[in-house]
Every structure is written in C-alpha cells, then in structure tokens.
Amino acid sequence: MKNILVLLVFAIVFCSCSTYQDALKSDDIKLKYTLADSLYQNGSYKKALKLYEQIVPLYRGRPQAERVMYAYSDIYYQLGDYYLAGYQFDRFVKSYPQSSKNEEAAFKSAESYYQLSPSYYLDQEDTNKAMEKLQEYINKYPESERQDKANAMVKELQTKLEKKEFEIAKGYNTIGASRNTFPNAMKSFDNFISAYPGSAYREDAMFWKFDSAYQYALGSRQDLMAERLAKAKEAYEVLEKYYPSGKYAKEVTKMIEDINVRLQTEETIN
Structure with missing residues (x-):
C-alpha cells in the first residue's frame, strides 16, 4: 500500500x-x-x-x-x-480606474514603494516616492480600512527622513573641532527645528545646537568668546523652555554652569 x-x-x-x-x-x-x-x-x-x-x-x-x-x-x-x-x-x-480592484492595487503600489525605502543614511528617492504614493492613496480613499496602516507607514517614512537630516546636522557637530563646522551645525539644527516642529528628534536637535554653540564659543579667540558664550546661553534658554527636565539635563546643567562662570569672569576682566 x-x-x-x-x-x-x-x-x-x-x-x-x-x-x-x-x-x-x-x-x-x-x-x-x-x-x-x-x-x-x-x-x-x-x-x-x-x-x-x-x-x-x-x-x-x-x-x-x-x-x-x-x-x-x-x-x-x-x-x-x-x-x-x-x-x-x-x-x-x-x-x-473603474475596477473593483483599483483601491487594493493603489495600496499595494504604494506599499511596494514603501518596501523599497532604504536605510536613512542612503539616498531617499524611493522614500519620497513612497510617501507621495501613500499620500495619494490616503487622499483618494479616506474611508478605506487601510487608512491606519497607510498613515502609520507615512509616519515611519517621515521619521526616517527626519533622522537623515538630523544626522547630517549632527555630523557637522561631530567634526566641528577639527574642521571648524560648528557654525554649519548650528545653522543646520536651526533649519531642522524649523522644518520639523513635531519631530521626534526635536529635543535632540535643540540640545546639539546648544552643544555646538557652546563648543564654538570655547574654541574662540578671547575677544570673541563672550559674545559667542552669550549666543550659546540663548540656545540653552530655548532648550530649557521646551525641555526643562529633558534627557540631557545632566549635561546641560554642567554646560550652563560653565558658561555662567566664564561670562562672569569676562565681566570682571572688562
């Protein structure tokens, strides 16, 4: 058998x-x-x-x-x-366009581009394409049962784009001391905060802008230090306003104490 x-x-x-x-x-x-x-x-x-x-x-x-x-x-x-x-x-x-499968096809098209989105540090052309397709789907089928999934994918892709921009700005901070790119870092963080006010990286951007301004001041000539320390203190005040007990509180406290001591010393000398 x-x-x-x-x-x-x-x-x-x-x-x-x-x-x-x-x-x-x-x-x-x-x-x-x-x-x-x-x-x-x-x-x-x-x-x-x-x-x-x-x-x-x-x-x-x-x-x-x-x-x-x-x-x-x-x-x-x-x-x-x-x-x-x-x-x-x-x-x-x-x-x-009149097919009963049109909505499903539109979603699968958008989801396919979503699947092609690469890691944040690579070129994001496919990510932008995916966001465009997903947004088209969301706008065209507002009552679809796939809306939550489509919105979640858009949020994930948006966060990826934000991370890329944030890391570019932070890169200027990382090499700031050796290549004098702290001003580039501060400008990039300003642009980031303005472009992405609701970003998950907003606190990080504010902190690293403050850090960039602080390090830039410390590396300055004596005749420029007071002015640049004051600018760093302004960056601190913005960070403190929005995140008074944030995740960088320990580092921030040490930095602002040092700034205040240095500014007092400058005033005494002058």
Missing part, C-alpha cells in the same frame, strides 16, 4: 510538471491562461509568472485583460519584487 501511494504521488507530480511544460510550449492561449490562473490561486507564483509573461501581451484589449493584469502585478508583489510590483500596479490603476 505504501509503495502504491508513493507511485501515485509521483504520477501526479509528473503529470502536473508535464502539463505545465506543455502549456509553456503551447500556442493555446486559453490553456496558458487557465493554468496560469490556477497556479496563481494556489500560490505557485514563480510558475504562474512564466505563463503570465507569455499571455499578458496577448490579452491586451480583451475582456480578461483586467483580471490578467491584476494577477500579473500581484505575483510580483507576492514574490517580493517590489520594483516591478509598484510599476505594474501603477499601470493597473491608470488603465482600469
């Missing part, structure tokens, strides 16, 4: 493979379509893709074209080929 079952399974697999190979070689478009759709429905995406690649051009303009194009796009999505998934779903949305 066991041997019979093994032979039966082998026969089924062999026939299935034979049918698939026959379909690939066949000129029968209906045979290709029927098998491709069956494979797609069963999750055999790689096999289905080879057949869809053959029939997609042949179904353009036919009644089945919408179904074929959606499945073709979705196969790339299911396989994790997000470049082609995003592109093909874009085409689907534009080609079939």
Whole structure:
C-alpha cells in the first residue's frame, strides 16, 4: 500500500510538471491562461509568472485583460519584487480606474514603494516616492480600512527622513573641532527645528545646537568668546523652555554652569 501511494504521488507530480511544460510550449492561449490562473490561486507564483509573461501581451484589449493584469502585478508583489510590483500596479490603476480592484492595487503600489525605502543614511528617492504614493492613496480613499496602516507607514517614512537630516546636522557637530563646522551645525539644527516642529528628534536637535554653540564659543579667540558664550546661553534658554527636565539635563546643567562662570569672569576682566 505504501509503495502504491508513493507511485501515485509521483504520477501526479509528473503529470502536473508535464502539463505545465506543455502549456509553456503551447500556442493555446486559453490553456496558458487557465493554468496560469490556477497556479496563481494556489500560490505557485514563480510558475504562474512564466505563463503570465507569455499571455499578458496577448490579452491586451480583451475582456480578461483586467483580471490578467491584476494577477500579473500581484505575483510580483507576492514574490517580493517590489520594483516591478509598484510599476505594474501603477499601470493597473491608470488603465482600469473603474475596477473593483483599483483601491487594493493603489495600496499595494504604494506599499511596494514603501518596501523599497532604504536605510536613512542612503539616498531617499524611493522614500519620497513612497510617501507621495501613500499620500495619494490616503487622499483618494479616506474611508478605506487601510487608512491606519497607510498613515502609520507615512509616519515611519517621515521619521526616517527626519533622522537623515538630523544626522547630517549632527555630523557637522561631530567634526566641528577639527574642521571648524560648528557654525554649519548650528545653522543646520536651526533649519531642522524649523522644518520639523513635531519631530521626534526635536529635543535632540535643540540640545546639539546648544552643544555646538557652546563648543564654538570655547574654541574662540578671547575677544570673541563672550559674545559667542552669550549666543550659546540663548540656545540653552530655548532648550530649557521646551525641555526643562529633558534627557540631557545632566549635561546641560554642567554646560550652563560653565558658561555662567566664564561670562562672569569676562565681566570682571572688562
């Protein structure tokens, strides 16, 4: 009985493979379509893709074209080929604006670009594209059940862009002493705070602006130090106003105490 079952399974697999190979070689478009759709429905995406690649051009303009194009796009999505998934779903949305699958296709297109978004320190062209597509979806389908997920993805991508800008500004602070880039750091942090008032990095930006101003003052000539210490104290006051007991409180306390002592010394000398 066991041997019979093994032979039966082998026969089924062999026939299935034979049918698939026959379909690939066949000129029968209906045979290709029927098998491709069956494979797609069963999750055999790689096999289905080879057949869809053959029939997609042949179904353009036919009644089945919408179904074929959606499945073709979705196969790339299911396989994790997000470049082609995003592109093909874009085409689907534009080609079939009245389709019942239009909303799902628009979301999967946006989500595909979201999946392509790289780490924050790399070029963010795909991140910006994803945010654009997600925002289009949010605006077009305000009642969609996917709204929460789309908004969460936008927030995540926005935070990534903010982190990139924050790290660029902080980079100026890091090399400030050796390359005299503290003024660049202060300007960059100012721009960041202005551009992203609700950012998760807002407190960090204010602190590092203060730190940059403080270090810039300490490295100054004696005749410029008092003026620059006063500027650093202004940065401290802004930080203290918004984050009086923030996560940098210990460092801030030491820095402002040192600034006050130095300013008092300058006043005594003058």
